[in-house]
Amino acid sequence: GFNCGIVGLPNVGKSTLFNALTATAAAEAANYPFCTIEPNTGRVAVPDPRLDDLARIAKSAKILPTQIEFVDIAGLVKGASKGEGLGNQFLANIRETHAIVHVLRCFEGDVTHVDGSVDPIRDAETVETELMLADLESLEKRIVALEKRVRGQDKEAKALMPLAQKAVELLRDGKPARLMLADLDAEETRQFKLMQLLSAKPVLYVCNVEEENAGIGNALSAKVAEKAAAEGAEAVVISAAIESEIAQLTDPEEKREFLDSLDLDEPGLTKLIRAGYKLLDLLTFFTVGPKEARAWTVRRGAKAPEAAGEIHTDFQRGFIRAETISFADYVATGGEQGAKDAGKMRVEGSEYVVQDGDVFHFRFNV
Ligand code: GDP
Numbered sequence: 001g002f003n004c005g006i007v008g009l010p011n012v013g014k015s016t017l018f019n020a021l022t023a024t025a026a027a028e029a030a031n032y033p034f035c036t037i038e039p040n041t042g043r044v045a046v047p048d049p050r051l052d053d054l055a056r057i058a059k060s061a062k063i064l065p066t067q068i069e070f071v072d073i074a075g076l077v078k079g080a081s082k083g084e085g086l087g088n089q090f091l092a093n094i095r096e097t098h099a100i101v102h103v104l105r106c107f108e109g110d111v112t113h114v115d116g117s118v119d120p121i122r123d124a125e126t127v128e129t130e131l132m133l134a135d136l137e138s139l140e141k142r143i144v145a146l147e148k149r150v151r152g153q154d155k156e157a158k159a160l161m162p163l164a165q166k167a168v169e170l171l172r173d174g175k176p177a178r179l180m181l182a183d184l185d186a187e188e189t190r191q192f193k194l195m196q197l198l199s200a201k202p203v204l205y206v207c208n209v210e211e212e213n214a215g216i217g218n219a220l221s222a223k224v225a226e227k228a229a230a231e232g233a234e235a236v237v238i239s240a241a242i243e244s245e246i247a248q249l250t251d252p253e254e255k256r257e258f259l260d261s262l263d264l265d266e267p268g269l270t271k272l273i274r275a276g277y278k279l280l281d282l283l284t285f286f287t288v289g290p291k292e293a294r295a296w297t298v299r300r301g302a303k304a305p306e307a308a309g310e311i312h313t314d315f316q317r318g319f320i321r322a323e324t325i326s327f328a329d330y331v332a333t334g335g336e337q338g339a340k341d342a343g344k345m346r347v348e349g350s351e352y353v354v355q356d357g358d359v360f361h362f363r364f365n366v
Pocket of ligand 1: 008009010011012013014015016017107108109111208209210211238239240241242
C-alpha cells in the first residue's frame with residue numbers, strides 16, 4: 001500500500017490525530033473487505049465524489065473507495081539523527097514511508113511543550129534539521145563508497161555521484177534534498193529516489209489548532225501556511241481534539257450538526273486524507289457495475305496491466321486488453337451503454353498509460 005508517515009515532536013497531537021483516523025476507519029470498516037489495522041498503521045478510505053457519481057449512474061449496490069495508509073511514527077526528539085531517544089528506529093520508520101505528514105502544535109493550552117513554548121516554525125525546523133542531518137551522514141558514507149566505484153569505472157556510480165554531491169551541497173546549506181527534484185529528468189529522479197533520503201520525501205504540514213480555531217486557523221497556523229507556500233507545500237488546519245470527537249459520532253445527522261456548530265463544512269480528517277492522497281501523487285481508476293463501484297490506486301505512469309494487477313495478479317498475468325471510458329465520458333453519456341453507443345469506449349492494449357479517472361473493464365486469459 002501507499003502510505004504517509006505522521007511525524008512531529010512529542011505532545012503535538014500525533015497520536016490524537018492518528019487515533020481519530022483509525023476510529024473513523026473502524027467505524028466504516030464493514031464496507032472494506034481488506035481493512036487491517038496494525039497498532040501503528042491505519043488504512044483509511046479516500047473520499048472521492050466521482051465514485052458517488054459513478055455508483056449513482058450504474059445503480060451500484062456497494063461503494064468501495066480506494067484507501068491509503070497512515071503510519072504513526074513516534075519518537076522524534078532533538079538529536080534523533082545522533083541516535084537520541086528512539087532516533088535510529090524513528091529514522092528507519094520514516095525511510096519506509098512514501099510521504100511525510102508533519103504535525104505542528106499550533107494550540108496553546110497547558111500541555112507541556114518539549115522546548116518550553118509554542119512555536120510551530122521552530123518545531124518544524126527542529127524536525128527538518130534532524131532529517132537533514134541524518135541525510136548528510138548517510139550521503140557522506142555513500143559518497144566514499146561511490147568514489148571507489150567511480151574509480152573502477154562503474155557506470156551507475158558515475159551517474160549517481162553528481163546527484164549525491166548536489167544533495168550534500170543543499171543539505172550543508174540547510175536546505176532539504178527535495179528542492180533538487182524539480183531540476184531532474186525521469187532517469188535522474190529514479191536514481192535519486194534510490195538514495196531514499198528523508199528530506200527528499202514530499203511533505204504536508206498539519207496545523208493542530210484549538211477547538212475554536214478549527215475552521216479558519218489562528219496566527220500560528222497562518223505562519224505555517226506562509227512557510228508551506230514558500231516551499232510549494234500544503235498546510236492543513238485541524239483540531240485533533242475535535243477530530244477525535246467527530247470520529248466517535250456514527251449518526252450522520254449528529255455529525256452534521258456538530259460540524260455546523262463548529263462552522264466546518266467537512267471533518268478536518270477528510271481534508272487531511274485528500275491532501276495526503278494528493279501528496280502521494282497517485283492516480284485513481286474505477287471499476288463500475290451493478291454489484292459495486294470501486295476506486296483503485298496506481299502510481300502515476302503505470303500501464304494498464306499494472307492497474308489490472310492492483311485488482312488481481314491473474315488480471316495482470318493474463319492481461320489481454322482494457323476497455324476504457326474516461327470519467328467525463330461515462331458521466332456525459334449516462335454510463336457504460338451510453339458511452340459504447342457514442343463510441344466513447346476505447347480498447348487499450350498493454351502499453352496504455354493509465355489516466356486519472358479511467359473506468360476500466362479488464363479482459364484477461366485465465
Ligand atoms: P503526540 O505526543 O504528538 O502523539 O501527542 P498526543 O496526541 O499524545 O497529544 C499530547 C497532548 O496534547 C494530549 O494531552 C492531548 O490531549 C493534547 N492535544 C492534542 N491535540 C490537541 C488539541 O487540538 N487541542 C488541545 N487543547 N490539546 C490537544
